[in-house]
Amino acid sequence: MKTRLLTGRVLSLALLGGFSAAGYGAGFQLLEQNASGLGNAYAGSAVNAENASIIYFNPAGMTYLPGLNVSGGVTAIKPSFKFRNDDRSTVPLGAVGPNGGDAGSWGVVPNAYLSWQINPQWFAGVGIGAPFGLMTEYDDNWAGRFHSRKFDIRTININPSVAYKANDQWSFGFGVNWQRIDAEYKLAQVLPVAPGVFMPGDARVKMHGDAWGWNAGVIFQPTEATRIGLSYRSKIKHSAKGDTDIDLNGTTVRSGQARADVDLPDTFVLSAMHQLNSRWTLLGDVSWTGWSSIPKLDIHSGGNINATSSLDLRFRDTWRAAIGANYRVDERWTWKVGVAIDQSPIRSAEYRPTSLPDNNRLWLSTGVQYRHGANTTIDLGYTYLHLKDTPINNDNGEPARRGLVSGEYKSSGHIIGLQVSSRF
Template sequence: MHNGFMRVTALALGIAGALAMGNAHASGFQIRENSVKNLGRANSGTAVAKHDASVVSNNPAAMVNFDRSAVQVDMTDINLDASFTGGGTTAIGTPLSGGNGGDPGSATLVPAISAVFPLSGAFDKVTVGVSVDAPFGLKTEYDPQWVGRYNAIKSDVKTVDLNLSSAIAVTDRFSIGAGLILQRADVTLTNAIDYGTAICTASVPGNLGASVANCLNPAYPFRPQANDGNVEVSGKDTSLGWRIGLQWKPTDHLTIGASHRSEIDHNLTGKADFTAPSAVAAVLGPRVADQSINAPLTTPSVSTISVEYDFNDAFRLMADYQATDWHSLQSVKIFTGGGGVLGNEPFQWKDTSFYSLGGEWDLSPAWTLRAGIAKDESPTNDTYRTPRLPDKNRKIFSLGATWNVSDAISVDAAYMRINVDDPTINGATSSSGSHLTGTFKAHADLFGVAAQFKF
């Protein structure tokens, strides 16, 4: 008996499989939206920002830019509009039934909070900070009966980081910083299982003499797509990581920042919850029973270099280069509680680069305007791309503004448009042995608001 229907192949508890098109705001399943100011500059200048408490997460060395304590709250609404066109075949070559899945994305609110505290007295060169944000994750859901239901239905991924950072101003022009990351990962994935095909193509107890011919016999009770079930796989874990950074001002007009965020190793533990029609359960018995699972997952390291050039007191340009080491997701294996392999999902992801250019203009003491453009590479490839993550390269455009209500209070707003190159699905194989082929079209609109209070 094939065990493909038991493998939950798309689990990719490594979140990779979960991040379908849900929030196409950064390549893979990365979330950069921890700052509305950065959003308005297309995420340029993230490691040298002067009035942005998100540097607790983006580059702790830049916390020395604050001369007063500050608390900042950022909220970004990420809304994906995506559609699929295509079809596929079952494991024996018959056409897959079902629609296009609808819009798998929905409006998702991504919050972040950060606080910076310059110390005084004997520690007046030291600044500490704390933040909570979501560096990876999203939520997507297709219609339960869509043509790709055996590959993916629901994908819900949450990672939350608690960041504790500190910085030292070595000189007036050079600072270093470091931080500790406590990361919580929580993943839930579902997809349909074509039990009819699994049974009619294999001999199992209670199903003597089964053959592919039975699959094509209208009178046979177990046929492709006639006995669908479902599986829900969930796992959680908490683990530790770190980050380091530096900031250098070689001249009064030029600032350079660099930061590195470490990989974080997880071992997600949870369960696989199978649902099968009674006729299927009578034939397969314990092979459709729920079971415990675990899956190793490594979230990637991220390195960032930022440059800011101040042309004058009112106008400045920023640029970012960011490298994300997605090679940690060459494949994801899912193990049973007894140590057996429940699934092995190949991804063969590549490392990616992100490039951005942005600017700010102080229109008046009360108002600052900003804009930016960016290019974001995708880690996926045409050979291994699946509907769990039909990701491709993106072009990004953004606008933003800050209103300085008073010397202590400021309010930010920003809009970002992301255009995704059309991702293709070239015969993606599901855990049921079906093959899906087609094309996605997608774009994302992001709206952010934030407030900062200095004291």
């Protein structure tokens, strides 16, 4: 079993993507929109304006970046998922099959940002990143093949933004988001080949789409040492379209158009930072994500397939809390640490899809920042993600067509990121 992202068939044919194939926030959300915040577990994300990547987390933060600023980075993610069948799993045809082995291969999430001070009050910028993405791929004969064999989502998000500095205490920002999604989804199917005769085949769906959203934020600085930030990213309503092919023994026997609609969740973030003294800075973060915008997913296939499949997901809204600190070692080096608790949108084992063996996770993060000269910083961050053993007992409400996947996943993750930022 090969997996390059903790996320799932849950979005089956609805999310789509073209820029990223890895990420490790709860669900299928990618928090890794920079690497400079990775060492703090993204504590203080909506207020810590270290570089131009603040555009994604809170566009109001551009008012703390004089001149022209550029920032770019890459985050590499290595998830691991080991499924263990509890001997209750079933499949519609044939033997159940193996557990699938260890899931995990490296995935990459890049980012790029630019901000520009127009005058003492107005700032503008643009960011490019991938806020959602995944790829999961299993062995063809694994125990959950009638649920998922492969699911690949790639996204790109372009986020032009403006910010206004009202005075020394208040700053405001606003941005628009254009988002592109592409996806490929494969799974085994039970196919009728003659009256009363059935054989295992394959279904393959490819889809794409684009949509618009917006984000806004505010930063309040009551004292020189303290900042408080609040930011919001809107839902994005995607309508994805593409094709569905049904294969038998490697030959396409049926095909048709495919369509799925999904509302990607909105997010609120409340952040704070306080400079304790000349060496220590404290950071905190509480965020909410409206995953209940995806209670189910209806997948429509036309042509000579002419079918609708509904997935009962019952996603719940989630919370994330993070604390962190920066310690300035000397003029060039800063050490970063952070811890976060990240809640999963999956309610229970019965609603956990095979492509999304997601669970609550604990972030343990650290990193360093090196200042090269007066205007350039290089950040290197690392996070270990701990997940408790994750049960699954899912038949998608269709045991005759999908079978039952029952057992447990043992999961963990490693994230490494590099960010380079300069001011001109």
